[in-house]
Amino acid sequence: MTKKIVIAIDGFSSCGKSTFAKAIAKRLNYLYIDSGAMYRAVTLEFLRSGLIKDGKVDTSRVDEILKNINISFSYDSDRKEYLTTLNGEVVESEIRSPEVANNVSLVAAIPEVRTRLVELQRELGKEKGIVMDGRDIGTVVFPNAELKIFMTADPLVRAQRRLKELQAKGVDISLDEVLSNIQERDYLDQNREVAPLRKADDAVILDNTNMTVDDQMNWVENLVKSVTM
Numbered sequence: 001m002t003k004k005i006v007i008a009i010d011g012f013s014s015c016g017k018s019t020f021a022k023a024i025a026k027r028l029n030y031l032y033i034d035s036g037a038m039y040r041a042v043t044l045e046f047l048r049s050g051l052i053k054d055g056k057v058d059t060s061r062v063d064e065i066l067k068n069i070n071i072s073f074s075y076d077s078d079r080k081e082y083l084t085t086l087n088g089e090v091v092e093s094e095i096r097s098p099e100v101a102n103n104v105s106l107v108a109a110i111p112e113v114r115t116r117l118v119e120l121q122r123e124l125g126k127e128k129g130i131v132m133d134g135r136d137i138g139t140v141v142f143p144n145a146e147l148k149i150f151m152t153a154d155p156l157v158r159a160q161r162r163l164k165e166l167q168a169k170g171v172d173i174s175l176d177e178v179l180s181n182i183q184e185r186d187y188l189d190q191n192r193e194v195a196p197l198r199k200a201d202d203a204v205i206l207d208n209t210n211m212t213v214d215d216q217m218n219w220v221e222n223l224v225k226s227v228t229m
């Protein structure tokens with residue numbers, strides 16, 4: 001009999017956290033939660049409400065909007081995808097837009113936003129049997145997670161992977177633009193005052209620059225066994 005655990009995956013932008021987290025969740029039949037999608041959904045709502053102008057957030061209406069926001073996830077078995085829902089609307093492609101990517105780290109630095117989302121994330125993980133990826137999952141959201149992984153990869157390799165993905169979706173963007181967004185988000189995420197991106201002391205580092213997803217699954221197998229048996 002194996003015990004259900006919490007697996008926290010943190011790391012830099014676009015290094016493959018969600019790809020890896022989804023594969024682990026599928027293997028273990030666990031719930032997968034993309035905490036970045038929650039910050040992206042809040043950013044989309046702020047943009048739609050006109051709260052973000054010239055790289056600044058009008059903080060006077062943040063509390064009011066957060067009070068009325070509803071974010072949830074569903075698994076679409078036809079598309080074999082997890083879909084993020086904002087106030088009843090599936091916003092999976094909208095939250096991946098360059099506009100959201102360019103503003104999300106600004107929004108994620110607002111303490112009220114983090115308080116609200118951490119509360120939701122803890123609620124989702126209270127039954128365990130969950131893999132959650134993000135920036136502060138092992139340090140703040142689930143400091144007692146049984147398995148913590150901190151992911152990294154060469155920034156240029158990350159940008160090339162992301163570019164390929166965006167181009168396949170028909171997004172017109174250059175490698176330089178993708179790379180500078182990744183580097184800017186890494187900088188803002190590591191240097192904000194509240195819950196900055198950092199490796200938890202008890203996290204295991206995974207650099208997947210030269211690894212396939214299958215290599216990563218082989219790498220994690222014994223780690224999972226060691227904490228679930």
Ligand SMILES: Nc1ncnc2c1ncn2[C@@H]1O[C@H](COP(=O)(O)OP(=O)(O)OP(=O)(O)O)[C@@H](O)[C@H]1O
Nearest residue numbers: 013014015016017018019036161162165211212213
């Ligand atoms: N080991 C790998 N080898 C090659 N490509 C990969 C690997 N892991 C993930 N990818 C690809 O890299 C891109 C980014 O992966 P993913 O979206 O999982 O990253 P992420 O860390 O969750 O990103 P974000 O920080 O934006 O949420 C995707 O196109 C994915 O298919």
Ligand SMILES: Nc1ccn([C@@H]2O[C@H](COP(=O)(O)O)[C@@H](O)[C@H]2O)c(=O)n1
Nearest residue numbers: 035036037039104105108134135136185
């Ligand atoms: N736990 C988290 C998760 C994400 N963020 C912020 O959201 C941005 C988007 O996340 P992705 O995982 O989709 O890249 C990210 O750059 C962070 O600013 C966060 O702060 N905490």
